[in-house]
Amino acid sequence: MRGLLILLSLACLANAQHQALIDYLERRLLAIEDRISLWHEQITRYASELRELKQQMVSQLENLDKEKETLRTSLDSMGSRVDRVERELDYLETQNGAQPCVDVDDKLIEQQVTLVQEKQKAKYFKLTDCSDMISSIKAMKILKRVGGPKGMWTKDTSGASKKIYIFNGTAEDTINEFASVQDLTRSQGFSLSSDLKLPSPWSGTGHVVHNNQVYYVSRAEEITVVKFDTRNNSVTDSAVFPLQDHVPVYGLTSETLMDLAVDEEGLWAIYATRQNEKHISLAKMDANSLDVEQMWDTNCPRENAEAAFVICGTLYVVYNTKQPGRSRVQCVFDVNDMVTTEEAALIYFPKRYGSHSSLKYNPQEQLLYAWDDGYQILYKLVMKKKLEI
Numbered sequence: 170m171r172g173l174l175i176l177l178s179l180a181c182l183a184n185a186q187h188q189a190l191i192d193y194l195e196r197r198l199l200a201i202e203d204r205i206s207l208w209h210e211q212i213t214r215y216a217s218e219l220r221e222l223k224q225q226m227v228s229q230l231e232n233l234d235k236e237k238e239t240l241r242t243s244l245d246s247m248g249s250r251v252d253r254v255e256r257e258l259d260y261l262e263t264q265n266g267a268q269p270c271v272d273v274d275d276k277l278i279e280q281q282v283t284l285v286q287e288k289q290k291a292k293y294f295k296l297t298d299c300s301d302m303i304s305s306i307k308a309m310k311i312l313k314r315v316g317g318p319k320g321m322w323t324k325d326t327s328g329a330s331k332k333i334y335i336f337n338g339t340a341e342d343t344i345n346e347f348a349s350v351q352d353l354t355r356s357q358g359f360s361l362s363s364d365l366k367l368p369s370p371w372s373g374t375g376h377v378v379h380n381n382q383v384y385y386v387s388r389a390e391e392i393t394v395v396k397f398d399t400r401n402n403s404v405t406d407s408a409v410f411p412l413q414d415h416v417p418v419y420g421l422t423s424e425t426l427m428d429l430a431v432d433e434e435g436l437w438a439i440y441a442t443r444q445n446e447k448h449i450s451l452a453k454m455d456a457n458s459l460d461v462e463q464m465w466d467t468n469c470p471r472e473n474a475e476a477a478f479v480i481c482g483t484l485y486v487v488y489n490t491k492q493p494g495r496s497r498v499q500c501v502f503d504v505n506d507m508v509t510t511e512e513a514a515l516i517y518f519p520k521r522y523g524s525h526s527s528l529k530y531n532p533q534e535q536l537l538y539a540w541d542d543g544y545q546i547l548y549k550l551v552m553k554k555k556l557e558i
């Protein structure tokens with residue numbers, strides 16, 4: 170009996186212990202559940218906060234993009250304004266341009282003096298007289314803006330006078346003659362010039378003035394070179410150029426069928442014909458009789474060419490490059506076979522406005538007279554000896 174009692178109380182004790190354990194476990198479970206739901210809450214809160222942050226970032230990135238865009242456009246317009254200001258400055262410089270022009274002219278007088286001295290020697294050393302080639306373009310001076318987009322301007326290339334001649338347009342008959350470069354820069358438009366009326370209209374921009382004679386290209390049935398004396402306003406001579414089927418000599422200057430040039434050796438004609446229409450041809454002319462002395466087919470393409478000039482028997486053809494506003498000598502033809510295109514291919518022109526409608530070399534001054542979209546520009550050349558390469 171006693172044994173049974175002990176057994177019962179033991180069982181009771183075990184039961185009570187068991188209950189306490191279950192209670193304890195239940196409490197723990199509840200606590201864990203509480204904590205899990207707390208975590209759950211926190212995670213959802215973090216997730217939504219993260220979402221909000223992401224949205225904010227996206228909209229801020231969008232704003233940044235917009236700001237970048239407006240910055241870019243304002244930079245662009247700033248760039249073009251700087252360009253414009255540069256042009257205006259150049260232009261203003263030409264308006265107050267007396268100073269630099271006098272500069273050029275002083276140097277010219279010096280050059281002419283040394284030239285006269287050197288001429289004495291040159292008579293005896295005709296073969297070595299002219300061996301210059303361009304080394305680079307040293308400076309550019311915008312002298313004026315007068316006339317239309319296409320035209321030609323030049324000084325008398327013989328040094329016989331200081332007069333400046335302006336052929337405005339590509340099919341006119343009246344040249345504007347200025348007494349000097351200074352008069353041109355001082356003049357309001359053409360007000361200080363006198364008119365020189367030709368007996369027939371000129372064609373293109375390929376003319377020269379040499380030794381008081383205007384040599385202009387006239388186009389009736391055939392291409393004619395007319396020689397016109399500026400002192401008594403009369404035609405001295407004229408000659409039909411002995412070739413038919415002309416095509417415009419430069420791909421980019423369609424009005425100019427034939428171009429004339431003067432260098433140290435005299436008068437040259439630059440032209441192209443249908444028989445050899447991919448390339449430019451060159452002829453040496455006699456400035457007195459207008460006879461053609463010799464002709465060459467060059468390897469210089471017409472395509473993309475805008476102008477050309479001759480220096481010491483070397484034809485330099487100037488092409489438009491892919492960079493906007495840049496022209497470059499990209500082909501050279503030397504009648505003496507001394508200058509190659511590789512040697513001259515690095516001659517770049519400074520930034521310009523449009524396209525050169527004419528480039529006229531003055532052997533007395535070693536300057537190029539350029540007409541660029543109505544601007545009259547001077548390029549100063551640096552020379553080197555052909556033999557020194």
Ligand SMILES: *[C@@H]1O[C@H](CO)[C@@H](O)[C@H](O)[C@H]1NC(C)=O
Binds near residue numbers: 316318337338358
């Ligand atoms: C210059 O030529 C252009 C076109 O060829 C013409 O429109 C302009 O009136 C001319 N300028 C003057 C001042 O004669």
Ligand SMILES: *[C@@H]1O[C@H](CO)[C@@H](O)[C@H](O)[C@H]1NC(C)=O
Binds near residue numbers: 400403405
């Ligand atoms: C004009 O002058 C040139 C050169 O002095 C001369 O050869 C020509 O005969 C003159 N012409 C006229 C019509 O006087």
